[in-house]
Amino acid sequence: MSEVEVDYSLYLVTDRKMLGVRDLGQSIELAIQGGVTLVQLREKSVSTREFLELAQRVKEITAHYQIPLIINDRLDIALAIDADGLHIGQDDLPMLKARELLGKRKIIGVSASTLAEALLAQQQGADYLGVGAVFSTTTKADASEVSLQQLEIIKKSVTIPVVAIGGINDMNLKQVLATGIDGVSVVSAILAKEDILEAAKQLREIMRYWTRLC
Amino acid sequence: MSEVEVDYSLYLVTDRKMLGVRDLGQSIELAIQGGVTLVQLREKSVSTREFLELAQRVKEITAHYQIPLIINDRLDIALAIDADGLHIGQDDLPMLKARELLGKRKIIGVSASTLAEALLAQQQGADYLGVGAVFSTTTKADASEVSLQQLEIIKKSVTIPVVAIGGINDMNLKQVLATGIDGVSVVSAILAKEDILEAAKQLREIMRYWTRLC
Numbered sequence: 001m002s003e004v005e006v007d008y009s010l011y012l013v014t015d016r017k018m019l020g021v022r023d024l025g026q027s028i029e030l031a032i033q034g035g036v037t038l039v040q041l042r043e044k045s046v047s048t049r050e051f052l053e054l055a056q057r058v059k060e061i062t063a064h065y066q067i068p069l070i071i072n073d074r075l076d077i078a079l080a081i082d083a084d085g086l087h088i089g090q091d092d093l094p095m096l097k098a099r100e101l102l103g104k105r106k107i108i109g110v111s112a113s114t115l116a117e118a119l120l121a122q123q124q125g126a127d128y129l130g131v132g133a134v135f136s137t138t139t140k141a142d143a144s145e146v147s148l149q150q151l152e153i154i155k156k157s158v159t160i161p162v163v164a165i166g167g168i169n170d171m172n173l174k175q176v177l178a179t180g181i182d183g184v185s186v187v188s189a190i191l192a193k194e195d196i197l198e199a200a201k202q203l204r205e206i207m208r209y210w211t212r213l214c
Numbered sequence: 215m216s217e218v219e220v221d222y223s224l225y226l227v228t229d230r231k232m233l234g235v236r237d238l239g240q241s242i243e244l245a246i247q248g249g250v251t252l253v254q255l256r257e258k259s260v261s262t263r264e265f266l267e268l269a270q271r272v273k274e275i276t277a278h279y280q281i282p283l284i285i286n287d288r289l290d291i292a293l294a295i296d297a298d299g300l301h302i303g304q305d306d307l308p309m310l311k312a313r314e315l316l317g318k319r320k321i322i323g324v325s326a327s328t329l330a331e332a333l334l335a336q337q338q339g340a341d342y343l344g345v346g347a348v349f350s351t352t353t354k355a356d357a358s359e360v361s362l363q364q365l366e367i368i369k370k371s372v373t374i375p376v377v378a379i380g381g382i383n384d385m386n387l388k389q390v391l392a393t394g395i396d397g398v399s400v401v402s403a404i405l406a407k408e409d410i411l412e413a414a415k416q417l418r419e420i421m422r423y424w425t426r427l428c
Contacts, residue, residue: 048305048307092262093266101293
């Protein structure tokens with residue numbers, strides 16, 4: 001398991017389709033200024049070279065703000081830019097293989113939508129779990145659904161950080177936080193908003209408010 | 215540069231779309247039995263897990279026949295299955311980064327369609343060049359065209375092995391061999407044929423005949 005101290009509370013996962021003509025690097029920078037604590041670069045359907053160049057640019061930004069950068073799926077890109085970690089889904093490299101190739105010092109997160117997947121990932125040395133989709137989402141049409149009750153059961157059954165993902169926004173964030181999870185992953189709740197800085201700030205605000213109450 | 219001794223003469227590049235319902239592993243095995251000396255696994259639009267599992271199966275076959283297995287584009291897959299090498303195009307990882315991550319003992323091939331690309335790849339430590347497309351091809355619609363004259367100039371300008379690629383078949387193989395290249399890469403000339411074993415044998419035969427004459 002990685003020895004890096006990570007704040008999983010507000011975890012931005014990228015999706016360039018939501019940005020229209022806006023620049024990904026600038027959008028990530030605004031999100032970080034608004035309070036995002038971790039960034040995952042997710043790119044499908046681009047060439048390896050394009051992914052690499054994008055990842056290099058994003059790393060300059062995240063490094064400047066000392067925010068960890070996680071690469072989705074592509075261990076080659078994670079290695080090539082010396083990213084802080086890799087996030088793998090159930091269709092990506094197996095956890096044990098990813099650890100073998102990335103080493104102990106990198107963060108590895110695993111997507112889990114069942115308790116069995118969560119327990120296996122923890123046992124195999126995952127650093128955190130991405131659990132969802134807790135609400136229906138336009139980003140990943142194929143994501144299995146996980147109820148808030150199941151999310152809470154998973155959170156109580158593992159010792160590694162649990163990050164909820166899938167359709168989380170300012171309206172339902174409170175319900176998700178009530179399950180006791182360590183953080184939330186958001187895509188559209190930040191990147192689809194016209195004012196990215198403000199969107200991240202608002203989520204951060206709601207989070208501070210409800211975390212104080214719990 | 216890799217220290218592995220490689221026979222580049224008949225280099226099979228895979229394309230599952232050509233196989234219809236036929237199994238990729240079995241098709242590769244027949245091609246090897248027919249005389250293929252090197253195999254490159256090229257997969258686009260599959261999940262990382264699917265590519266990995268396919269690569270593991272293919273490696274069992276190539277290892278059995280002691281034929282090197284090269285992975286197209288995906289260094290993560292090459293590392294995960296400990297493949298013999300990686301083939302990179304101009305849209306893939308840069309040569310220097312690929313060597314840094316793969317090490318000196320692995321084969322790295324680079325696609326080149328100009329003399330400048332060929333010379334740069336050699337200077338950066340490529341083990342061989344894939345030069346083409348020498349004839350129009352249905353496999354890669356976007357491939358730049360390289361005339362047989364340009365192919366010959368490239369071959370004479372570098373010291374590393376040159377493999378010609380793009381639309382090569384039993385009808386035009388003789389012309390390609392006349393340029394003095396070290397091998398030919400074929401896709402459809404083997405995999406699109408009903409009798410894969412026989413198709414590979416015929417190419418091998420033509421190659422033996424013309425190589426003896428030159």
